[in-house]
Amino acid sequence: xxxxxxxxxPAGRSPRAGRRVPLSxxxxxxxxxxxxxxxxxxxxxxxxxxxxxxxxxxxxxxxxALGESYVLTAFWRSIQLSFATAAIGAVLGAVLxxxxxxxxxxxxxxxxxxxxxxxLAQFGGVTLAMAFMVSVGxxxxxxxxxxxxxxxxxxxxxxxxxxxMVVYLYFQVPLMVLVFLPALDGVKPQWREATESLGGSGWxxxxxxxxxxxxxxxxxxxxxxxxxxxxxxxxxxxxxxxGGIIIPLQIRAAMTSETVLGQENVAKALALGMVVxxxxxxxxxxxxxxxxxxxxx
Amino acid sequence: xxxxxxxxxxTPERREQRPGGLRARSARRARLLRSLLLIPFGLFxxxxxxxxxxxSTRAGDLYGARTLDYWKAIGDNPDLLKALRDSLLLAxxxxxxxxxxxxxxxxxxxxxxxxxxxxxxxxxxxxxxxPALVLVVGLGPIYLWIAYFxxxxxxxxxxxxxxxxxxxxxxxxxxxxxxxxxxxxVRTLSEAARSLGASWFTxxxxxxxxxxxxxxxxxxxxxxxxxxxEFTVASLLNYNNLQVAINxxxxxxxxxxxxxxxxxxxxxxxxxxxxxxxGRRRPxxxxxxxxxxx
Numbered sequence: 001x002x003x004x005x006x007x008x009x010p011a012g013r014s015p016r017a018g019r020r021v022p023l024s025x026x027x028x029x030x031x032x033x034x035x036x037x038x039x040x041x042x043x044x045x046x047x048x049x050x051x052x053x054x055x056x057x058x059x060x061x062x063x064x065a066l067g068e069s070y071v072l073t074a075f076w077r078s079i080q081l082s083f084a085t086a087a088i089g090a091v092l093g094a095v096l097x098x099x100x101x102x103x104x105x106x107x108x109x110x111x112x113x114x115x116x117x118x119x120l121a122q123f124g125g126v127t128l129a130m131a132f133m134v135s136v137g138x139x140x141x142x143x144x145x146x147x148x149x150x151x152x153x154x155x156x157x158x159x160x161x162x163x164x165m166v167v168y169l170y171f172q173v174p175l176m177v178l179v180f181l182p183a184l185d186g187v188k189p190q191w192r193e194a195t196e197s198l199g200g201s202g203w204x205x206x207x208x209x210x211x212x213x214x215x216x217x218x219x220x221x222x223x224x225x226x227x228x229x230x231x232x233x234x235x236x237x238x239x240x241x242x243g244g245i246i247i248p249l250q251i252r253a254a255m256t257s258e259t260v261l262g263q264e265n266v267a268k269a270l271a272l273g274m275v276v277x278x279x280x281x282x283x284x285x286x287x288x289x290x291x292x293x294x295x296x297x
Numbered sequence: 298x299x300x301x302x303x304x305x306x307x308t309p310e311r312r313e314q315r316p317g318g319l320r321a322r323s324a325r326r327a328r329l330l331r332s333l334l335l336i337p338f339g340l341f342x343x344x345x346x347x348x349x350x351x352x353s354t355r356a357g358d359l360y361g362a363r364t365l366d367y368w369k370a371i372g373d374n375p376d377l378l379k380a381l382r383d384s385l386l387l388a389x390x391x392x393x394x395x396x397x398x399x400x401x402x403x404x405x406x407x408x409x410x411x412x413x414x415x416x417x418x419x420x421x422x423x424x425x426x427x428p429a430l431v432l433v434v435g436l437g438p439i440y441l442w443i444a445y446f447x448x449x450x451x452x453x454x455x456x457x458x459x460x461x462x463x464x465x466x467x468x469x470x471x472x473x474x475x476x477x478x479x480x481x482x483v484r485t486l487s488e489a490a491r492s493l494g495a496s497w498f499t500x501x502x503x504x505x506x507x508x509x510x511x512x513x514x515x516x517x518x519x520x521x522x523x524x525x526x527e528f529t530v531a532s533l534l535n536y537n538n539l540q541v542a543i544n545x546x547x548x549x550x551x552x553x554x555x556x557x558x559x560x561x562x563x564x565x566x567x568x569x570x571x572x573x574x575x576g577r578r579r580p581x582x583x584x585x586x587x588x589x590x591x
Binding site: 024025027028030031032034035037038039041042043044045046092095096099102103109115116118119120122123124125126127128130131132133134135140141142144169170173174227230231233234237238248251252255256267268271272274275278279282 | 335338341342345360398399417420430434438439464526532533540544551554562565
């Protein structure tokens, strides 16, 4: 666009401007090339090869594999896991954030909790799996201590869906604290005072002011947590080394199985299914966030 | 934002100063209740971490003698040491490449291509929506090509993972750098430097970079933490990094891998705590004029 108008200029009037147009494009080329090669191309490969055979022929067989009962079961378990940890994580995280907000803004409690939440929300993978194995696994510290007091606790539940739920809460709750604290900070004390001066009780304040205002950011945070749990792989993979009880582990199984020919493109179909779920949750999240930013700033 | 926080801090103080026991007593009771509620949270988050430490310093199980053998054994294990070295190198390469890619692009877009700013932001934040697991599925064919072109001396070196890791750290880097660049007046600074005859390289390295150094540090520390903890991409592409090695080692000796996991966890904790202090002290002298301009 601009180059056209520059070319139309009488020659020699602004030689610098003439040089600048191609130069300014060159500035973003390395970035675009990198992103194109290592972000957009792999994503496109997932989408395209999900509908193709390893030889490149178009097929619907991979996508049809999504309808197989073991895949549907894994999807259902993944959704259960993400929904439960997002719901529990959102409630517990909101409670924790509320406790923190009640204290002084520069107090030790708030600073410790925010710093710890920032660290723990990123914490996952092998180390987290290991931390839970050595605390509540079969030979874990807590299991052995409980056995000493006579409670016969076995650590087998840790390697099932219920175990994953507890482990996932370890990063879901801190993430909720991080996401929800700014929303709680946006609730102005003047609103409470206004309610009181109009004769409203504490209940009226919560029912008509705070709760309606905090609902969109709460739902938004819930969606973010859902996507976060749905996409998580490392923790589950380190905890459960065989099989595919949830979709991420199904993808691992499909990627590593070399015995079944043509299976690698099933992994792409599964990945496509996953990215659709995550993208829908994230899109709803950003929509919610835009809605709530009107009031809570 | 700042105004809101100062309001929040002032209001309770005023209430406490008010004479009359009723309000003060209920405030004290509320504070006690809050502290009591914090205890279960604290326990849930502290127990696994403490168990990690406890487990790695006991011979055998819980009833064994206290020992540092597992920690010492890390140094005797060449596989673990190599993985640790590779992961540290990866962290360094990833941070440097990501910074070299993002800082000039973001400055350039601000100065010359403001229309592209939305696109660059979208692309930088896109990895938040595309899970690493999905990315790794698509990266498989690309890494076959990378392996094909790798000189045989570096065959199966995990350092090529840096290509993928740069993408993974991009969202965090972008946010941190964006905040840093927003706090300074990029246009005036670079125009002043350019009019004094500085080259673009000088503008980047000697004018812009020193002014956003805390944002750059912040971004690099986050990347280091992320790369040191990365497992998904490495394990599924069959490269051996720190987390993959820890996971493998767990099958041979749980104690040693727990000790190493605890060690690198502590390292990352220190990094991230350091980060929370860097973010705290923003250079006020640079921020002030930009704020006035708005």
